[in-house]
Amino acid sequence: MDRKYMDSKQDTILQEVTGSEYKYGFVTDVETETIAKGLSEEVVRTISAKKGEPEWLLEFRLKAYRKWLTMKMPQWAQLSVPEIDYQDIIYYAAPKQEAKKEWEEVDPELKATFDKLGIPLNEQKALSGVAVDAVMDSVSVKTTFKEALAERGVIFCSFSEAVREHPDLVKKYLGTVVPFGDNFFAALNSAVFSDGSFVYIPKGVRCPMELSTYFRINAAKTGQFERTLIVAEEESYVSYLEGCTAPQRDENQLHAAIVEIVIEKNAEVKYSTVQNWYPGDKEGKGGIYNFVTKRGICKGENARLIWAQVETGSAITWKYPGTILKGDGSVSEFYSVAVTNNYQQADTGTKMIHIGNNTRSRIVSKGISAGHSSNSYRGLVKVTRNCKNARNYSQCDSLLLGDRCGAHTFPYLEVENSTARVEHEATTSRIGEDQIFYCNQRGISSEDAVGLIIKGYAGDVLNKMPMEFAVEAQKLLQISLEGSIG
Amino acid sequence: MALSDTINHDLRTLFHEGRKVLDEGGAGIVNAYREEAFAAFEKAGGIPCGTEEYRYTDLLPVFGREYAAVLKRETLRPSDLNDAFRCAARDLAAWTVLTLNGHGCENNAREDLPDGVIVCSLREAALQHGDLLAKHYNRYTFPGQKDSLVFLNTAFAQDGVFVYIPDGVVLERPLQLINFLRGERDLMTFQRNLIVVGKRAEARIVVCEHTLSDHYFLLNAVTELRLEEGAKTDYYQVQNQYLGTALINSLFVSQQRDSFFESNTATLYGGLIRNNQYVRLEGAGGTCNLYGVYILDKSQHADTCTYVEHAAPDCTSRQHFKGVLDDASIANFSGCVRVEPHAQRTESFQANNNLLLTDTARINSKPQLIIDADDVKCSHGATVGQMDEEALFYLRSRGIGETEARTMLMFGFAHDVIRRVKLEPLREEIDELIEKRLRGELSKCHNCIMQCKK
Numbered sequence: 001m002d003r004k005y006m007d008s009k010q011d012t013i014l015q016e017v018t019g020s021e022y023k024y025g026f027v028t029d030v031e032t033e034t035i036a037k038g039l040s041e042e043v044v045r046t047i048s049a050k051k052g053e054p055e056w057l058l059e060f061r062l063k064a065y066r067k068w069l070t071m072k073m074p075q076w077a078q079l080s081v082p083e084i085d086y087q088d089i090i091y092y093a094a095p096k097q098e099a100k101k102e103w104e105e106v107d108p109e110l111k112a113t114f115d116k117l118g119i120p121l122n123e124q125k126a127l128s129g130v131a132v133d134a135v136m137d138s139v140s141v142k143t144t145f146k147e148a149l150a151e152r153g154v155i156f157c158s159f160s161e162a163v164r165e166h167p168d169l170v171k172k173y174l175g176t177v178v179p180f181g182d183n184f185f186a187a188l189n190s191a192v193f194s195d196g197s198f199v200y201i202p203k204g205v206r207c208p209m210e211l212s213t214y215f216r217i218n219a220a221k222t223g224q225f226e227r228t229l230i231v232a233e234e235e236s237y238v239s240y241l242e243g244c245t246a247p248q249r250d251e252n253q254l255h256a257a258i259v260e261i262v263i264e265k266n267a268e269v270k271y272s273t274v275q276n277w278y279p280g281d282k283e284g285k286g287g288i289y290n291f292v293t294k295r296g297i298c299k300g301e302n303a304r305l306i307w308a309q310v311e312t313g314s315a316i317t318w319k320y321p322g323t324i325l326k327g328d329g330s331v332s333e334f335y336s337v338a339v340t341n342n343y344q345q346a347d348t349g350t351k352m353i354h355i356g357n358n359t360r361s362r363i364v365s366k367g368i369s370a371g372h373s374s375n376s377y378r379g380l381v382k383v384t385r386n387c388k389n390a391r392n393y394s395q396c397d398s399l400l401l402g403d404r405c406g407a408h409t410f411p412y413l414e415v416e417n418s419t420a421r422v423e424h425e426a427t428t429s430r431i432g433e434d435q436i437f438y439c440n441q442r443g444i445s446s447e448d449a450v451g452l453i454i455k456g457y458a459g460d461v462l463n464k465m466p467m468e469f470a471v472e473a474q475k476l477l478q479i480s481l482e483g484s485i486g
Numbered sequence: 487m488a489l490s491d492t493i494n495h496d497l498r499t500l501f502h503e504g505r506k507v508l509d510e511g512g513a514g515i516v517n518a519y520r521e522e523a524f525a526a527f528e529k530a531g532g533i534p535c536g537t538e539e540y541r542y543t544d545l546l547p548v549f550g551r552e553y554a555a556v557l558k559r560e561t562l563r564p565s566d567l568n569d570a571f572r573c574a575a576r577d578l579a580a581w582t583v584l585t586l587n588g589h590g591c592e593n594n595a596r597e598d599l600p601d602g603v604i605v606c607s608l609r610e611a612a613l614q615h616g617d618l619l620a621k622h623y624n625r626y627t628f629p630g631q632k633d634s635l636v637f638l639n640t641a642f643a644q645d646g647v648f649v650y651i652p653d654g655v656v657l658e659r660p661l662q663l664i665n666f667l668r669g670e671r672d673l674m675t676f677q678r679n680l681i682v683v684g685k686r687a688e689a690r691i692v693v694c695e696h697t698l699s700d701h702y703f704l705l706n707a708v709t710e711l712r713l714e715e716g717a718k719t720d721y722y723q724v725q726n727q728y729l730g731t732a733l734i735n736s737l738f739v740s741q742q743r744d745s746f747f748e749s750n751t752a753t754l755y756g757g758l759i760r761n762n763q764y765v766r767l768e769g770a771g772g773t774c775n776l777y778g779v780y781i782l783d784k785s786q787h788a789d790t791c792t793y794v795e796h797a798a799p800d801c802t803s804r805q806h807f808k809g810v811l812d813d814a815s816i817a818n819f820s821g822c823v824r825v826e827p828h829a830q831r832t833e834s835f836q837a838n839n840n841l842l843l844t845d846t847a848r849i850n851s852k853p854q855l856i857i858d859a860d861d862v863k864c865s866h867g868a869t870v871g872q873m874d875e876e877a878l879f880y881l882r883s884r885g886i887g888e889t890e891a892r893t894m895l896m897f898g899f900a901h902d903v904i905r906r907v908k909l910e911p912l913r914e915e916i917d918e919l920i921e922k923r924l925r926g927e928l929s930k931c932h933n934c935i936m937q938c939k940k
Contacts, residue, residue, distance in 0.1 A: 076538055078856070383870075385845055385846075386845075398855070398857070400857065400859075400860035400862070401860070402860055403827070403830070403859060403860045403861070404827065405858075405860070406856070406857060406858040407855070407857045408854070408855060408856045408857060409853075409854060409855040409866070410852070410854045411851075411852065411853060411854075411868065412850070412851075412852050413849070413850065413851040413852070413868055413870060414848075414849075414850045415840075415842060415848070415849050415850075415851075415870040416845070416847075416848045417842070417845050418842040418843055418844055418845050418847065418872060419845075419872065420842070420870060420871070421869075421870070421871045421872070422868075422869065422870040422871070423867070423868070423869045423870075423871075424851075424853070424866075424867060424868045424869070425865070425866070425867040425868075426853075426855060426865060426866050426867070427863075427864065427865040428855050428857045428862060428863075428864040428865070429862060429863050429864070430860040430861060430862070
């Protein structure tokens with residue numbers, strides 16, 4: 001087919017569909033309690049006091065804050081991050097309403113918000129098999145199915161509640177996977193983190209339903225700093241999902257979260273993310289800065305950690321979910337689809353640190369860039385000196401949809417043991433005209449063909465998502481990309 | 487004061503105090519860039535320390551040594567070296583140019599060179615071919631590069647080799663540049679080469695590195711290579727140096743339309759070797775192939791850093807680097823392919839394969855793609871592993887002993903890159919050096935007086 005003709009046709013399609021709006025850009029009109037802008041030791045103490053935290057947690061926060069003061073924002077990523085004024089952010093915002101046990105007690109505005117987002121907080125209406133912890137700004141609004149889970153000994157609650165009800169567990173594991181001074185954003189989070197989810201799966205328990213946290217930024221001029229801690233005891237299993245959205249605003253908002261996962265012997269955790277923070281408008285105005293530290297440790301033998309993520313939102317993403325493979329025979333897998341459109345920037349990937357013998361890891365990363373966006377994969381595979389028979393395979397593909405976007409790949413392989421086998425391969429290309437032509441010949445329109453090809457391209461990853469999420473992820477992929485084919 | 491501050495301070499003192507000697511050793515345009523380059527070096531933060539480019543390479547022990555910088559030109563007659571050294575690849579029939587500690591010496595390349603071809607020391611070129619040098623000198627160390635050691639070279643370099651091949655001239659015989667390091671004390675030296683290959687001209691260049699005495703050396707060398715439209719150049723490097731030598735070797739290639747560049751680097755011996763290769767494909771239809779093999783043992787350290795910039799459409803680049811690491815050696819590979827926004831229809835391939843023989847050796851591999859155009863086919867791959875057990879079994883089942891079988895497999899692994907050397911005598915010589923090396927024999931060239939005591 002004539003290239004010129006195709007280009008002009010694709011441009012039309014592009015114009016038609018990039019009109020598709022960010023669906024979740026509304027603001028909930030709910031009374032919000034906020035503290036004054038800015039960050040100081042006083043603010044850290046205020047947050048801690050508001051949450052009625054014990055002394056040790058305040059100490060943890062203060063240590064992190066003092067460490068943070070000595071640190072600088074990392075500059076190595078393939079991102080251009082405008083200067084962030086950390087004194088211009090509100091570090092605590094809460095809808096004026098405490099978490100309620102009974103559905104009827106929840107503020108109707110909040111109910112409506114989560115209904116609109118498609119997150120059912122009413123257990124009768126809920127998808128059976130998914131328990132949800134809904135977090136709005138700095139606090140958890142409601143956690144569903146708590147009682148049903150408690151019967152099995154599974155603890156699933158907001159982080160603040162865990163601090164109150166299970167302080168020993170929190171104290172034992174907090175900061176063990178991501179130390180408070182791990183990096184700039186981790187230190188910031190450790191100082192000011194507000195809420196998040198806490199999951200504890202006791203020994204031998206297979207969690208009967210999927211656990212899910214839904215994060216929502218609502219208040220303006222705030223940052224969201226949540227913290228998730230998942231502990232899977234021996235022989236246990238849990239599948240955990242995370243979703244996020246934010247209103248459409250012209251200003252940039254900061255989101256710096258920490259996720260810590262501890263996995264004991266023979267246990268398995270599957271952590272799935274559908275990240276759909278507001279990405280900014282077509283001119284690149286507004287959007288969330290998503291600077292997240294996620295890390296799991298396979299502590300015991302044969303522990304398994306699987307990361308599956310679909311990243312379509314955020315103006316800027318800086319995120320490297322990683323696994324420390326400490327237990328012999330432990331396994332970690334990372335599946336990711338990262339989509340950037342318009343002026344989005346992403347520098348994302350994973351880290352696999354092999355310490356135990358016979359550990360295996362697999363990385364499948366699919367990047368899709370469109371518009372003027374920049375999409376980078378950055379991943380580390382490290383095999384330490386005494387780790388025997390480590391095995392890693394990484395595959396990182398990038399698809400370019402348009403001649404003004406960028407796709408970059410930065411893998412780091414560090415191997416210190418002769419028995420390791422580490423392989424990395426990456427490709428970058430656009431959708432071939434021959435592929436489109438093949439579909440056209442069979443009566444499939446160019447646009448459908450592109451959809452089909454992308455679906456196939458991302459299929460490896462989408463198949464790894466839990467069912468309900470896979471459907472959502474698929475839709476999200478379509479919305480983010482429709483028409484951006486150039 | 488931190489060690490890096492001390493080093494930077496010492497370099498500043500050396501630069502300012504040695505300015506007069508430097509200007510006497512250099513000439514014309516070479517001296518004109520000094521001040522600006524040293525300012526750029528300081529602005530870039532001095533010696534690279536913990537930067538992304540040098541994250542796996544600690545230069546402080548190397549720069550921290552007490553060197554007597556050879557700022558003053560040493561006089562040396564060619565016969566001194568000819569007696570000491572004869573290249574084993576005798577059938578190469580090359581025009582040879584010798585340098586000692588970064589300073590150009592007499593050469594045998596004056597006779598029977600085609601008309602218009604210039605082969606001389608950089609100093610001589612600055613005096614006699616000032617216009618040419620002004621046009622090309624320091625023009626191809628790309629503005630985008632951030633390596634402060636290149637600025638340091640520009641600030642300190644006095645001499646090196648200048649090669650000019652006019653339009654349409656095809657050099658029938660290869661041109662061999664042999665760089666020697668020799669001294670009575672530990673030395674820090676600088677060398678600067680400039681090679682210009684005119685339109686549709688062709689050249690084959692062989693660069694050999696040798697150390698003649700067992701002191702510590704730090705050689706910071708920069709070579710600029712300009713390929714005009716349709717020019718063709720094969721560039722071979724054989725690095726066979728004493729363990730106490732640190733070589734920082736930066737090659738900049740500027741390629742014009744339809745030009746062809748192929749490089750093949752064999753790193754066999756040396757304390758710390760850093761090979762930086764920056765290629766910029768500035769005209770459509772260019773081809774660039776970078777190949778290399780590094781065979782390391784003891785505490786050797788070798789870095790291969792490539793940066794191929796596709797700045798024009800329809801260019802092709804290929805990179806293949808292989809390494810065998812024994813004992814406590816360290817190798818770093820950092821290869822980057824950058825495709826600029828309008829460089830459509832780029833094809834690029836990059837591979838790095840490594841064999842680790844011990845648990846004390848270490849490899850860091852960092853292949854990178856930075857792509858800002860969509861109609862491209864780019865891929866890269868990197869592997870770290872061991873010898874194929876099945877291949878080993880195959881050989882053993884045919885009555886070949888284990889050691890022999892392993893050597894054969896390693897040789898085959900390395901030969902995959904060496905087979906691309908188009909100069910047969912050189913290819914055979916490198917093969918022989920590698921085979922000896924894999925058998926654990928010291929792989930010095932024949933007739934080399936290099937006495938490696940440590």
